[in-house]
Amino acid sequence: MKERMEKLIKLINQANYEYYALDKPTITDQEYDRYMQELIELEKKYPELVSDDSPTKRVGTKVIDRFNKVTHEIPMLSLSNVFNENEIRAFDERIKKEIKNPSYVCELKIDGLSVSVVYKDGKLIRGATRGDGITGEDITHNVETIKTIPLTLKEKIDIEVRGEIFMSKASFNKLNTEREKKGEELFANPRNAAAGSVRQLDSKVAASRNLDNFMYHLPNPIDYNIDSHYEALCFMKELGFNVNAKNKCAQNIDEVLEFIDYWGQNREKLPYEIDGIVIKLDSIKGQQKLGLTTRSPKWATAYKFPALEVLTRLKDIVFSVGRTGQVTPNAVLEPVRIAGSVVSRSTLHNEEYVKLKDIRIGDIVAIKKAGDVIPEVVEAKIDRRDGTEKEFVMTEYCPICHSKLVKKESEAAYYCINEHCDAKKIESLIHYASRDALYIEGFGEQIVEDFYNLGYLRSFLDFYTLKEHKNELMELEGFGDKSINKLLDNIEKSKDNSLERLLFALGIRYVGSKTAKILAKKFKNIDNLISASYEDLLAIHDIGKMIARSVVDYFKDEKNIKLISELKKFNVNMNYIGKEEVINEKLKDKTFVITGSLETLTRSKAKEKIENAGGKVTDTVTSKTDIVIVGENPGSKYDKAKKLEIEIWNEEQFLENLK
Ligand code: IVH
Numbered sequence: 001m002k003e004r005m006e007k008l009i010k011l012i013n014q015a016n017y018e019y020y021a022l023d024k025p026t027i028t029d030q031e032y033d034r035y036m037q038e039l040i041e042l043e044k045k046y047p048e049l050v051s052d053d054s055p056t057k058r059v060g061t062k063v064i065d066r067f068n069k070v071t072h073e074i075p076m077l078s079l080s081n082v083f084n085e086n087e088i089r090a091f092d093e094r095i096k097k098e099i100k101n102p103s104y105v106c107e108l109k110i111d112g113l114s115v116s117v118v119y120k121d122g123k124l125i126r127g128a129t130r131g132d133g134i135t136g137e138d139i140t141h142n143v144e145t146i147k148t149i150p151l152t153l154k155e156k157i158d159i160e161v162r163g164e165i166f167m168s169k170a171s172f173n174k175l176n177t178e179r180e181k182k183g184e185e186l187f188a189n190p191r192n193a194a195a196g197s198v199r200q201l202d203s204k205v206a207a208s209r210n211l212d213n214f215m216y217h218l219p220n221p222i223d224y225n226i227d228s229h230y231e232a233l234c235f236m237k238e239l240g241f242n243v244n245a246k247n248k249c250a251q252n253i254d255e256v257l258e259f260i261d262y263w264g265q266n267r268e269k270l271p272y273e274i275d276g277i278v279i280k281l282d283s284i285k286g287q288q289k290l291g292l293t294t295r296s297p298k299w300a301t302a303y304k305f306p307a308l309e310v311l312t313r314l315k316d317i318v319f320s321v322g323r324t325g326q327v328t329p330n331a332v333l334e335p336v337r338i339a340g341s342v343v344s345r346s347t348l349h350n351e352e353y354v355k356l357k358d359i360r361i362g363d364i365v366a367i368k369k370a371g372d373v374i375p376e377v378v379e380a381k382i383d384r385r386d387g388t389e390k391e392f393v394m395t396e397y398c399p400i401c402h403s404k405l406v407k408k409e410s411e412a413a414y415y416c417i418n419e420h421c422d423a424k425k426i427e428s429l430i431h432y433a434s435r436d437a438l439y440i441e442g443f444g445e446q447i448v449e450d451f452y453n454l455g456y457l458r459s460f461l462d463f464y465t466l467k468e469h470k471n472e473l474m475e476l477e478g479f480g481d482k483s484i485n486k487l488l489d490n491i492e493k494s495k496d497n498s499l500e501r502l503l504f505a506l507g508i509r510y511v512g513s514k515t516a517k518i519l520a521k522k523f524k525n526i527d528n529l530i531s532a533s534y535e536d537l538l539a540i541h542d543i544g545k546m547i548a549r550s551v552v553d554y555f556k557d558e559k560n561i562k563l564i565s566e567l568k569k570f571n572v573n574m575n576y577i578g579k580e581e582v583i584n585e586k587l588k589d590k591t592f593v594i595t596g597s598l599e600t601l602t603r604s605k606a607k608e609k610i611e612n613a614g615g616k617v618t619d620t621v622t623s624k625t626d627i628v629i630v631g632e633n634p635g636s637k638y639d640k641a642k643k644l645e646i647e648i649w650n651e652e653q654f655l656e657n658l659k
Contacts (some may be wrong), residue, residue: 001042002049008039012055016147017240049649051149052123057144060207067137067199070128073103074219076116076162077133078295079278079302083337085257085620089636091279091301092253099286104250105229106259109276109302111191112166113198115139117149117215122156125147129198133295142198145207148214150240159224161217161236165192168272171210212272215241227284249282257620260303267305268610277306290457304337309368311381312336317348317361317392319399321423323431323507325415327398327405329354331365331377338367338375346375351394352412356381360389370514398423426452428507432460433494436513437505441602442487460505460563463491491600495570498577502567506560509550518542519551526564526574530555548625586657588614593621595638596631598651609658621646629654 012035019025036056043050082088090316095102116136118126127143128136143149146165153159167175172190179186187193197209218224218232226232237243246263250256260277267274281287281299290298316332328347335344346367348354357379359365364384365377388583396405398416400423405414416424426449433443440463451457454476456469466473466488473484500520504513511519522540523529529551537548554560568574592610594603594617601609606629607617620641621628628641629649641648649657 003047004047005039005042005046005051008035008042009051009054011035012039013053013150013152013409016055016058019147030601030648033232033539052125054491055151055418057151057203058147058207060141060145060203060205062141062144062203063090063143064201064203066201067139068459070116070126070131070136070138072116072128072134072136075133076114076130076136077292077297079300080293080296081276081308088260088279088301089244089253089259089305089597092256095281095286095290095299097287099281099283101252102286103252103282104256105233105282106250106256107216107245107247107278107282108242108244108263108270109278109304110164110166110276111189111273112164113191114162115143115165115198115213116160116162117143118160119153120158122153124151124527137199139198141203142200142211145203146211146213148212148242153239157239159469160219161215161241162217162219163196163213163237164240165194165211165213166190166272167209170271171212176208210450213242214244216247216278221284228282229280229284229287230282230285250279254622258622264305274305276302276654280443306338308338309366309378310336310338311364311366313381314359314361314363314365314377317359319395319415321398321400321421323424324427324509325421325424326413327395327416327418328413329392329394331359333365333367343367343375346377348377350412351392351414354392354394360385362389389455390629404602422452425458429457429460430490431507432505434505435604436501438494438497439602439604440487441490441604442483443490447487461566461570464490464567464572465511472531490602493600493605495572497573498526499573499575502526502572502574503529506563508554510547513552515547516541520576521578524576530561530564570643584615584658585611590615590626591624592617592627592629593619593625593637594629594631595621595639596634598629598631598654600651600655606654613658 012032015025015027015032015035040056040059040127043054043056082091092102114130115658116126116128116130118125118128120335124144125140126138127140127149128138130136143165144151154450169190172187172193175193176186187196193209194211197206197211200206200653209587215236216233218226218236221227221229224232224235226235230247233243233247248259250259256277256279263274263277279301281290287297291535292298313334314331315334317329318332320330321327327351328521331346331348333346335342337343348359359377359380363380363383365381366379367375368378380497394414397403397412398405398418398421401416401418401421403416403418405423406417407414413513418424429452429566430443430445430448431437432447433440443463448457451466456462456473457467470484470488471477474481498520500513500516503511503516503519503526521528523532531550534548534552537543537551538545564574592615594606597603598606610617618625621637621644623644625641625644625646627647627649628637628640629651630641631651638648
């Protein structure tokens with residue numbers, strides 16, 4: 001009988017390995033079930049003959065009464081995080097200080113929970129959670145039910161390996177559908193579902209959840225004569241573990257970036273969730289040289305994909321005043337990282353938006369960021385309410401100057417109509433310098449507000465007289481010779497912008513950047529526009545009554561005409577500089593990267609010129625880059641361009657080719 005039982009175990013284990021690890025089954029499901037049933041019957045009859053590695057354990061027969069503590073002899077570390085290319089390159093630079101020409105292994109960062117499994121004589125004897133890294137919990141009874149974790153290895157060795165327990169998207173959806181039917185609480189994501197499943201005393205629950213596993217770490221490679229991480233992965237695979245076939249060796253950091261780029265775009269297609277890419281130094285000797293911090297190894301890091309929708313708490317709703325006087329409710333959020341940046345504020349647009357979505361103070365809300373769009377509160381999680389949430393009330397007074405707000409008919413917005421309201425002025429200055437307006441680089445919200453409060457910047461004209469205060473400005477905390485010169489330089493450079501940018505910068509009501517472009521193209525210079533009548537404007541396609549009226553009213557106002565003539569005196573360009581009609585053959589369809597600072601152009605201006613000439617500008621130097629434009633103090637992109645033998649232009653060559 002013993003022999004038959006051993007034979008059955010061998011057959012079932014082999015079938016599991018072929019099915020899960022190799023993805024090449026050689027027996028049918030029915031045959032598999034028959035073997036399993038026969039073994040269960042025999043084990044019932046002869047309990048003294050039950051083997052340690054019986055695959056019947058997968059069915060979940062054990063129930064424990066508490067979780068025992070387990071000490072990890074080698075601490076189970078976490079990983080440091082990086083969020084963008086610069087941080088990835090900085091990681092590479094740190095490694096390069098210790099190791100020449102490092103190569104890496106890139107792995108998918110599976111969103112589950114880490115597990116340590118220990119084998120003696122090739123038999124699984126313990127499975128444990130990470131816990132705090134030193135002490136975890138014994139979850140052997142549940143680990144035994146996970147079909148991709150072998151109960152016996154191909155070799156009779158003593159070994160510990162570590163990896164991730166996770167739930168596939170399909171199993172997660174199935175589980176939640178079943179729970180919904182039964183009226184049970186739903187799991188928020190596959191990770192929570194996996195974690196909830198392994199923390200069950202009754203192993204039947206874990207067995208029914210269809211958990212899965214990938215192994216990715218061998219804590220003691222030296223003991224097995226292994227000197228690279230990639231070899232360790234192969235070794236684990238040979239022993240019968242499930243090792244992710246998507247793992248890849250990268251000869252340098254650019255290949256790592258390519259891997260990240262690929263999976264950033266294709267991760268949705270995977271049958272399980274990943275939240276990033278793990279980058280590991282391949283050489284074990286190198287790993288030892290670099291060592292560890294208390295939390296994480298210095299030889300590895302995790303690049304986290306930008307989250308596109310995240311949950312956070314709405315702590316408060318505060319009001320701000322825009323340059324048109326419009327008062328907007330804003331969400332004050334528990335800071336949360338989304339798409340690579342930390343968000344703590346986001347617009348709620350207007351009273352109607354908040355009421356329609358029934359957003360309340362204290363709510364858990366979903367924040368979404370798509371592409372370059374400003375993050376937005378998309379919905380309140382009503383089922384997360386506990387009754388302490390406060391309903392939103394729109395303010396009746398300007399939060400800055402406290403004058404009574406006015407609601408215009410047919411508009412959802414409330415306005416502060418006090419002409420002298422500081423908030424309106426600061427906003428209009430921020431707008432004037434902003435990216436789509438005159439793009440005076442360096443004049444972000446904080447600087448504009450500070451300069452306003454210090455009295456240096458009260459009107460648009462003050463930008464052009466700032467240089468008279470250069471010495472005082474250099475004394476300000478946080479500023480120096482260099483940074484003030486840069487700001488003043490940027491003001492000078494911004495004077496050459498085409499008319500549409502100025503029109504948009506002036507903040508004429510209803511004249512957005514698109515309308516500004518239409519007007520600039522049509523009238524060619526500001527004087528023609530000033531003398532245009534309401535009818536002239538209305539005759540233009542895409543210009544409606546509201547815009548026409550607003551433009552005419554704007555230029556009727558003596559104050560505005562005076563402003564224009566003052567700006568002219570400062571040599572601010574008032575002409576339309578159209579796109580180059582003739583596509584430049586040297587730039588057309590070429591991909592450019594700009595590195596270092598250019599003397600005569602801002603980076604955005606250079607980009608604009610390239611795009612106008614039919615070229616494209618990207619951030620990363622890859623084999624697809626055609627030309628790299630190199631300014632002063634170029635970064636690593638320059639070295640990379642040389643290495644890849646990509647054509648390099650200095651600023652002079654660039655300007656010459658632009659002609
Ligand atoms: S390596 C010393 N590799 O991510 C080795 N971790 O944020 C440390 N994870 O605790 C772990 N996929 O639970 C590693 N391919 C992978 C991983 C991975 C997922 C998890 C793991 C770890 C966490 C760190």
